[in-house]
Amino acid sequence: IIINYYRNYYPKVDDIIAGNYTDPICMPDVPVEKITALAGAADHKLIPLTSNRYNYVAFNCARPILRDRRVRRALSCAINRPQVLSTYGNEGNAITGPFPSDSPNRCDTCAAPYQEYNPDLARRLLQEAGWLLQPSERRVNAAGQTLAIKLTTFSESGTVPGIVAERIRGFWEDVGVTATVEYLNPQEYNQRVFGARDFDASFGLWSFFLTPNLSPTFRSDGSQNFINYSNPEIDLRLDSIPRLETDERTLLYHRIHKMISDDAPYAFLYTIKRYTLLNTSIDIGPNVDPFNFFRRVNQWSIRQ
Numbered sequence: 001i002i003i004n005y006y007r008n009y010y011p012k013v014d015d016i017i018a019g020n021y022t023d024p025i026c027m028p029d030v031p032v033e034k035i036t037a038l039a040g041a042a043d044h045k046l047i048p049l050t051s052n053r054y055n056y057v058a059f060n061c062a063r064p065i066l067r068d069r070r071v072r073r074a075l076s077c078a079i080n081r082p083q084v085l086s087t088y089g090n091e092g093n094a095i096t097g098p099f100p101s102d103s104p105n106r107c108d109t110c111a112a113p114y115q116e117y118n119p120d121l122a123r124r125l126l127q128e129a130g131w132l133l134q135p136s137e138r139r140v141n142a143a144g145q146t147l148a149i150k151l152t153t154f155s156e157s158g159t160v161p162g163i164v165a166e167r168i169r170g171f172w173e174d175v176g177v178t179a180t181v182e183y184l185n186p187q188e189y190n191q192r193v194f195g196a197r198d199f200d201a202s203f204g205l206w207s208f209f210l211t212p213n214l215s216p217t218f219r220s221d222g223s224q225n226f227i228n229y230s231n232p233e234i235d236l237r238l239d240s241i242p243r244l245e246t247d248e249r250t251l252l253y254h255r256i257h258k259m260i261s262d263d264a265p266y267a268f269l270y271t272i273k274r275y276t277l278l279n280t281s282i283d284i285g286p287n288v289d290p291f292n293f294f295r296r297v298n299q300w301s302i303r304q
Contacts, residue, residue: 076267105253
């Protein structure tokens with residue numbers, strides 16, 4: 001078995017679609033926008049996987065404008081998630097928090113309304129926060145400052161993530177926010193967002209934990225809390241989780257889900273369906289682990 005990493009594997013996918021690649025290949029994560037074309041590729045098959053990742057918009061809570069959770073809430077409920085999902089051919093599911101769809105810790109009924117599309121609520125929240133709509137259709141505060149947000153993304157214009165970012169920009173413009181999109185390559189994105197934390201909002205991708213552990217992301221001093229989010233009550237609740245039994249822990253996660261969605265440090269968007277592409281000569285067995293794809297690689301076989 002030879003494992004290759006391709007920074008851009010679209011040409012390889014296009015070769016398979018065109019029938020120009022016949023060697024046995026296993027591609028663990030196929031671009032969702034190529035699914036329809038790959039479904040008809042000769043000598044290959046698609047295997048659906050449970051998604052262990054989600055897309056989000058993260059708000060830098062250290063930015064003065066975004067310290068006000070009314071603004072974060074407004075930016076979140078201004079996003080039309082079903083319309084964004086159509087960019088991926090509706091191959092996904094909307095989410096309201098940082099838990100997989102099949103997790104007992106997930107509680108969509110606990111989620112605050114700010115994780116659902118409601119532009120009228122977004123406009124009302126911005127008005128309450130002191131951002132008044134002008135005849136120019138832009139919002140300013142009492143000091144004359146314009147409500148301007150830059151959305152940073154890890155892709156180029158015209159790619160699927162770039163199209164999603166532009167759609168989000170349009171949703172924000174619709175409620176009076178002056179919004180722009182900043183395109184960075186992955187290395188620049190990591191340095192700017194996770195390293196320097198120099199951004200307003202970022203469109204990104206995160207992985208669900210196999211065993212829930214929200215502390216690195218949502219605790220005030222968490223190692224992955226790149227958005228500078230702080231809620232002392234959540235800190236206390238996260239600290240108490242290891243001491244609880246399973247049922248008590250699940251109920252507490254439901255409470256944390258509600259608190260996070262209410263604070264809106266993230267606009268949780270969706271999980272995208274994942275597919276593995278296999279040459280029909282490869283047999284990887286019936287059970288594929290989405291969290292550790294190669295865990296049972298010693299059981300794989302290739303038919304001659």
